[in-house]
Amino acid sequence: MKCPNCERAELTETRENYHYQECGLNSVTLVGIVVRKCPDCGNVMPRIPNIEGLHGAIAHALINKSERLIPHEIVFLRKYLGWSGADFARNMHCDRAQISKWEHGKVEMSKPYELLLREMVASGKKIEDYQRHEAARKKIFKTRSLMLQLQEKSWKEAA
Ligand SMILES: [Zn+2]
The missing domain is CATH 1.10.260 (434 Repressor (Amino-terminal Domain))
Known part of the structure; x- marks a missing residue:
């Protein structure tokens, strides 16, 4: 694979411990992940599944x-x-x-x-939950009709 940064050299691939600073923390190391590097421009691309x-x-x-x-x-x-x-x-x-x-x-x-x-x-x-919650709150006073049906001794909503 050619380096997408400089488009000159082929990337090399190694497995190594990667200091994952991209997450904003200085304390996270990913053990033995695949890291692609460009020998030309120094571009480093970890593969993080x-x-x-x-x-x-x-x-x-x-x-x-x-x-x-x-x-x-x-x-x-x-x-x-x-x-x-x-x-x-x-x-x-x-x-x-x-x-x-x-x-x-x-x-x-x-x-x-x-x-x-x-x-x-x-x-x-x-x-996602928060937005769903907000949406639900706006409809809080809307009534909902229930159709209940006895099915094998327990009450369930009718389909
Ligand atoms: Zn490069």
Whole structure:
């Protein structure tokens, strides 16, 4: 495969431990993944299968650590949840300036907020759920008629 960056040289392929800084954390190494490199321009292209699963594994490792979260980890978890700064502020019931202070390490996130964040990651409150929830809330007063039918001693909704 030719290097997509310089379009001059063929990429070489090796299996190695890859320092995954692209995730915004300095502490993540992917063990023995395929890494393509360009001997000409120095372009490095790791092959990372199942990125979503990988980010899930990182998020779960973070919420289970016993030490406090550092600012970069807070940013990672927010992005993992699919939230913008405004989403994060709304879900944490605080203002955006507060979010910025946590994410830039100007103020330490207090323990109850940190536990709330960990809990939201643990319960999988990703943005898709949030949007669905918002949509459901708008229809909260709409009645729904039920057709129930007894089927082998239990009541079930009729098809
Ligand atoms: Zn190149």
